[in-house]
Amino acid sequence: MLAGPEVDRLAAMAGKHKIFLVMGVIEKEAYTLYCTVLFFDPQGQYLGKHRKLMPTTMERVIWGFGDVSTIPVYETPLGKIGSLICWENRMPLLRTALYAKGVEIYCAPTADDSDVWQASMKHIAVEGGCFVLSANQFCRRKDYPPPPDYVFADVDNEPLPESVACAGGSVIISPSGVVLAGPNFDGEALISAELDLGEIVRAKFGFDVVGHYSRPDVLSLIVRDHSLKPVFFTSAEKKANNEQKLP
């Protein structure tokens, strides 16, 4: 259970605007940081979280490794909502696990403003037969603390305050690969689209990655989705969950 004033504030925002909010954050547990997605509902409730499974290159020095116990898919009046964050969206086995959970509204918060990211989002929409909503941050150098508190890669070439650090590119794509909104590279913005869930049915008719277009006789994916902890206290396990088995 994640808690704290930041979580409360995000929950309040979701409740105030009566929206489902899917938000990338940095989570701290004990002495480790995680790249995490939080889910909130229109009633202002915190629903749960997903932790990034594998930190990307330099992140591995700072961020912890998630496991597959946190890839929730929430059944909502809008459709089934799930999320992967940042470059783990490139992991075909992890995406397949999310597809198998029936994701219909696939949220992909990121910090990647490249041309290739746009291609991946389009690919994922048709591969998964789902709507893809990728929110990317738009920020300038001045949005970060000044040096020496925060140092960009090369200390001798400190960018100008107005220079763009991450160019955005938020986008919404349909299950047949049609871009419904964005990509927006113009600055902070709100993009939106009306989603017709019937599109999913039509797309899956042609290609259903975990249905008629799978080949479970020859290709099967094992997803070990229990919580990974180095130490199990049997008393805690019993209290937490009577049915849970030790590994």
Next chain:
Amino acid sequence: MLAGPEVDRLAAMAGKHKIFLVMGVIEKEAYTLYCTVLFFDPQGQYLGKHRKLMPTTMERVIWGFGDVSTIPVYETPLGKIGSLICWENRMPLLRTALYAKGVEIYCAPTADDSDVWQASMKHIAVEGGCFVLSANQFCRRKDYPPPPDYVFADVDNEPLPESVACAGGSVIISPSGVVLAGPNFDGEALISAELDLGEIVRAKFGFDVVGHYSRPDVLSLIVRDHSLKPVFFTSAEKKANNEQKLP
């Protein structure tokens, strides 16, 4: 072992031009047709084949289903060459099997000339950390037999002989997602690019889908890559392969 005059002719072409030739064909075995890729080397030798694992929608009426006993990856002086054909390129588990075999030059013959296909090719290049060479046919109505021998979807709206049936779009993409040649939609053409295998190393440094960016502890893919046949004659099996076990 595939044999016949068409195979011989393709082999001779590869030998004459001293090229590796990766070619999409329609294979006939007994009473079943398969969508198949053939591989030839610069010495004019037939190397082997890959059969499309899963026919696409209407194809299922005509084509047979492949298995994973035919996803060869050939180690060549140019790099490791493999291939998936048509929409099976959308199958994340099958692609991952090919990545695990170390494919460096990923050939994707297709008949899909859509915008989404281009996005998928770019995605696969970065997902797999490999060069993607997608050859798509360019053809007009007149390239097929006239009706009633060959009927396009709607018999009452027979296209004009010059109308484009498939628009091409052959393309070559680098492991970092840069388009090196194409996509060509202008008609029959030969496209080419110089491939620097060092690009693969640099791309894998950031994202290695079956290496440092995999999570084999929680996500593992089982590939049953033996030959699928409804009837096994034990004597034939012994002859063919002393080590092969029955499934």
Next chain:
Amino acid sequence: MLAGPEVDRLAAMAGKHKIFLVMGVIEKEAYTLYCTVLFFDPQGQYLGKHRKLMPTTMERVIWGFGDVSTIPVYETPLGKIGSLICWENRMPLLRTALYAKGVEIYCAPTADDSDVWQASMKHIAVEGGCFVLSANQFCRRKDYPPPPDYVFADVDNEPLPESVACAGGSVIISPSGVVLAGPNFDGEALISAELDLGEIVRAKFGFDVVGHYSRPDVLSLIVRDHSLKPVFFTSAEKKANNEQKLP
């Protein structure tokens, strides 16, 4: 619940001096003795106890065996306080259980005045990323009853009254392995150090034994931390703890 005049006296001392007191004692329950650590708070309250899990060589004749139902870690304004006693500090699985409980101030009362003990304390500090406070007794022959009430190992070589029986060596070490106070081998003494809990964060950044530097996918420790009793009376169990399950 441990009670008695000795416990009251220790509690009073903790209250008078407004200190957390972590004290090695010999506990007697029914007909068995245990090597035990008691915890008291600055309000003069007895907090609880830890029983040594495994008696050392000759001790096994006299002392009972603890279980893992008593490895408390107390959250205090000074940090999280826990303790192992004597040679069980050498047990890597037991230490890991304490690390998993988040110990920040690791108390290790002992009777081992060897050079190797000092090395172990330094190792534990960096292994666990915690402050280690090891209090060792300093005592002379005359502090024990005279023979024949109390006999040292060799009855024919009774030590002189002033001879040192245990040489002390109390020490305080930081999470990065820096000795902050001691080791004191000069006689009875009080050693102290100011502990900066931020040191723990900095040390865990490099090595977090139950966090980013663990590998729960391949190495997992099961801690059966229920109370071990040869006979369970169901009525007593119900009264003591509604949630507790029989083994």
Next chain:
Amino acid sequence: MLAGPEVDRLAAMAGKHKIFLVMGVIEKEAYTLYCTVLFFDPQGQYLGKHRKLMPTTMERVIWGFGDVSTIPVYETPLGKIGSLICWENRMPLLRTALYAKGVEIYCAPTADDSDVWQASMKHIAVEGGCFVLSANQFCRRKDYPPPPDYVFADVDNEPLPESVACAGGSVIISPSGVVLAGPNFDGEALISAELDLGEIVRAKFGFDVVGHYSRPDVLSLIVRDHSLKPVFFTSAEKKANNEQKLP
């Protein structure tokens, strides 16, 4: 199976000098580097390898993660030889796995020349009841390529060619924690000691970490020592090992 000219050269050296050689190296498989220990015997044979389980902080950007399928312990005329490399020696669960395999001669190649490392080696010797042989590199700035090919942490403060980059500290310690040779911080050197395996028996009499001083009833370590691979080809598995089960 690891192969290559460097392996051949090391094997030849072991054969020439009729020694067991335990050597830290950087291994390259596909596109990933591993921090690895190689084992050779006096006949000049390559015996096998151990891959570092968890890269340390910045290493995680470059080196891959090992698994527990490679913690060999070799029964030799000198005793049972095993090895952990660098900071994974700090992992109590991993050490315990090695102890359980009966290691008698525990080799710990490292690049850590700190005072704390010496304490850890002494601790491990008594914790494991084994001889610890820790070989640390001694190297100067000039032993690395000159900038810009190789850059030390701060490019503006390039060290002088003669400045010490890693100060060594190779050491040999007995199961009772006695330093038999070293630590040597004087430069490149060969240190040696005569090992009396009877020392192990005497040390284990007092403390046997996986024997009489363990508590398997309440603390048990699960070691998942199969090979971790993201993709399993069933044909390859059958060929490699008839008994091996898929995960």
Next chain:
Amino acid sequence: MLAGPEVDRLAAMAGKHKIFLVMGVIEKEAYTLYCTVLFFDPQGQYLGKHRKLMPTTMERVIWGFGDVSTIPVYETPLGKIGSLICWENRMPLLRTALYAKGVEIYCAPTADDSDVWQASMKHIAVEGGCFVLSANQFCRRKDYPPPPDYVFADVDNEPLPESVACAGGSVIISPSGVVLAGPNFDGEALISAELDLGEIVRAKFGFDVVGHYSRPDVLSLIVRDHSLKPVFFTSAEKKANNEQKLP
């Protein structure tokens, strides 16, 4: 609560002689008889009872079955007093339950005058580390009603009035197995011994059946010591015991 003139009379006797009285009786509740032990204190108070858990062979025709809600152990100035009656003394699990309650003065009223009974009493003393006081009745044929009111086993061989029906054998044994008084087979008699509770400590030092010589990790006894009744009136239960849970 047991009441009646016989109970009053026994209580008065205990009070008059200022003794703890432990007495085997036949208890009648509703239409069922029980083989029961009654406890009285030197103040002439009835303390409580123990009902024989399991009737012996032919007894099962007449006597009811007890449960484990009545195995009291009374803390008295003489030590902790408990009792099992007749052949249930042979039940190792039931004895262990009594040991776990800390019995120090183990009373075993019986009607077994065999040689084997003496062996069992001696065994129980050392097994339980307690004093065993076994009172056996001495009676002749004439102590029972004459036939046909009371018939011994074989009606045609009615014993002579003076013939011994049960030969006694009352005995007092120390925790180390030393016979302190008896066994008396000479007729009605009063036997007595001085009990040194320090004997228990010395015996338990070597063998403590529910302490250091138990193995609760692998052998644990569950004692369901609630009252067994075929019908529970919830209102009655609430009145009797607010804390008691239904089974």
Next chain:
Amino acid sequence: MLAGPEVDRLAAMAGKHKIFLVMGVIEKEAYTLYCTVLFFDPQGQYLGKHRKLMPTTMERVIWGFGDVSTIPVYETPLGKIGSLICWENRMPLLRTALYAKGVEIYCAPTADDSDVWQASMKHIAVEGGCFVLSANQFCRRKDYPPPPDYVFADVDNEPLPESVACAGGSVIISPSGVVLAGPNFDGEALISAELDLGEIVRAKFGFDVVGHYSRPDVLSLIVRDHSLKPVFFTSAEKKANNEQKLP
């Protein structure tokens, strides 16, 4: 699997004399000694072993602790043979585990020549409804190495070579508590008796400790009879026993 020249020699003796041989030995595994019983059959085969569960007082310094994975009961033409060794015969829960396995011929090798031991053997025979065969060693001071290689308790009062160190007392008892042979205290000897298994049936008619005279509704014994090991290698587990579950 236990192996070695001593085992071979004992097996040969059993085969030569065509007897079942149940023999107390000292077993060595890794660095730990166990007090163990070995079983051999008339064909000269080693059948298996039982390790003493709990060492007795001073033994705990030297001998390891067994678990309940080794309490075999062998079905033989002579009846079902099992064994406990030395003072663990005093453990009522452990005996009950053996009774539950159906032991008919209960072997109790020991080094206890006391009067109490004889009582316990008689008690066990009637408690368990089985034949008890207790073999005790007869030895003199001279049967041990001379000092200083072997020192009896008090070095200053070295016994005379002919003085009896252990007086024997081997005995065979029937299920109704009748002594069939022995106890022999006269020196080394062979004692024997003819066993009528029908005796067991007759004894159990009156008292069946794990049958009609048990009360499983209120007293139940949990026997955790898996192997206790501090470290589990999953690969070894799979190889050894496909059905075995990890703890």
